[in-house]
Amino acid sequence: MDNPAIVTILRAMKMDSDIVIVGGGLNGPALALALAQRGFSVTVVDALPRPERGDAAFDGRSYALAMASVRLLRAIGIWDGIKDRTQPMLEIKVSDGRAGAGPLTPFSLHFDHAELEEGPMGHMCEDRVLRPAFLDAMDEVAGITTISGDAVIAQDVDAAGATLTLASGKVLRTRLIVGSDGRNSGTAQRAGIRRTGWQYGQTALVCAVTHEKPHHGIAHQFFMPPGPLAILPLPGNMSSIVWSESDATAAAFAALSDADFMGRATPPLWRFSG
Numbered sequence: 001m002d003n004p005a006i007v008t009i010l011r012a013m014k015m016d017s018d019i020v021i022v023g024g025g026l027n028g029p030a031l032a033l034a035l036a037q038r039g040f041s042v043t044v045v046d047a048l049p050r051p052e053r054g055d056a057a058f059d060g061r062s063y064a065l066a067m068a069s070v071r072l073l074r075a076i077g078i079w080d081g082i083k084d085r086t087q088p089m090l091e092i093k094v095s096d097g098r099a100g101a102g103p104l105t106p107f108s109l110h111f112d113h114a115e116l117e118e119g120p121m122g123h124m125c126e127d128r129v130l131r132p133a134f135l136d137a138m139d140e141v142a143g144i145t146t147i148s149g150d151a152v153i154a155q156d157v158d159a160a161g162a163t164l165t166l167a168s169g170k171v172l173r174t175r176l177i178v179g180s181d182g183r184n185s186g187t188a189q190r191a192g193i194r195r196t197g198w199q200y201g202q203t204a205l206v207c208a209v210t211h212e213k214p215h216h217g218i219a220h221q222f223f224m225p226p227g228p229l230a231i232l233p234l235p236g237n238m239s240s241i242v243w244s245e246s247d248a249t250a251a252a253f254a255a256l257s258d259a260d261f262m263g264r265a266t267p268p269l270w271r272f273s274g
């Protein structure tokens with residue numbers, strides 16, 4: 001924008017906030033809280049209505065929070081509120097093989113938290129615990145404004161800042177736009193940021209199971225030819241399963257009833273070393 005008169009007008013326009021974050025999933029709120037701590041005013045816009053974003057129903061999604069993520073959550077004031085609902089990962093066992101055949105080689109990897117100074121190797125946390133914690137934390141911070149149920153549909157960057165237009169017709173003026181609107185980020189597309197991607201021909205099936213015996217905080221990774229299988233400990237006698245298969249096999253398993261799915265998903269289909 002070369003016209004000095006227009007630049008002067010743009011500079012004089014009132015900013016709604018220093019930074020507008022498009023997308024209030026996980027990364028958006030984490031950044032918003034960190035920026036607000038540093039004194040920036042932040043607006044977080046999410047297309048989904050608030051009740052849907054804080055939904056406590058379990059969709060099977062869980063996160064393995066590495067220690068760096070735990071340190072981040074602690075720094076932005078989230079950790080103390082959720083730590084009792086996370087499961088420390090005390091050991092990780094990695095092996096490979098074929099479904100039903102067990103390990104193909106005698107070799108495996110074993111990581112033990114006892115060898116680390118900082119404690120557990122990470123913590124497992126359900127999505128339904130983490131997302132509402134972010135929403136509640138943002139509500140409590142004065143420098144953060146949240147807008148739910150309204151999608152950003154246009155953005156325009158000029159010499160003095162940026163303007164965003166929402167589906168409702170609302171217009172936001174800001175110094176900086178941050179796109180954290182997921183893997184099909186419209187913010188990135190509108191900014192002309194291209195990405196490279198390719199298909200692996202694999203689909204990950206994600207679910208959680210309850211079991212009779214305790215998991216002792218042990219995470220298993222089992223590498224099979226069609227893809228890896230992870231069994232990750234959740235609080236109580238529950239585990240999160242992330243099971244990667246070829247697209248066709250995964251689609252067939254996903255169509256099974258819960259009982260039939262569990263029939264396929266339980267030993268002796270998988271046998272681990274160690």
Ligand SMILES: Cc1cc2nc3c(=O)[nH]c(=O)nc-3n(C[C@H](O)[C@H](O)[C@H](O)COP(=O)(O)OP(=O)(O)OC[C@H]3O[C@@H](n4cnc5c(N)ncnc54)[C@H](O)[C@@H]3O)c2cc1C
Pocket residue numbers: 022023024025026027028045046047048060061062063064150151152153180181182183186206242
């Ligand atoms: C079914 C499923 C299972 C998963 N399981 C796991 C797992 O077990 N472990 C793991 O580590 N990861 C898992 N993931 C991945 C994990 O959820 C993502 O990596 C993570 O959510 C990315 O966070 P994000 O903040 O970048 O984006 P997201 O969490 O995707 O948030 C993006 C947000 O942007 C909003 N948005 C989009 N467009 C607009 C717009 N135009 N205007 C305003 N808002 C907009 C969306 O409503 C959404 O809330 C899973 C994902 C899925 C879908």
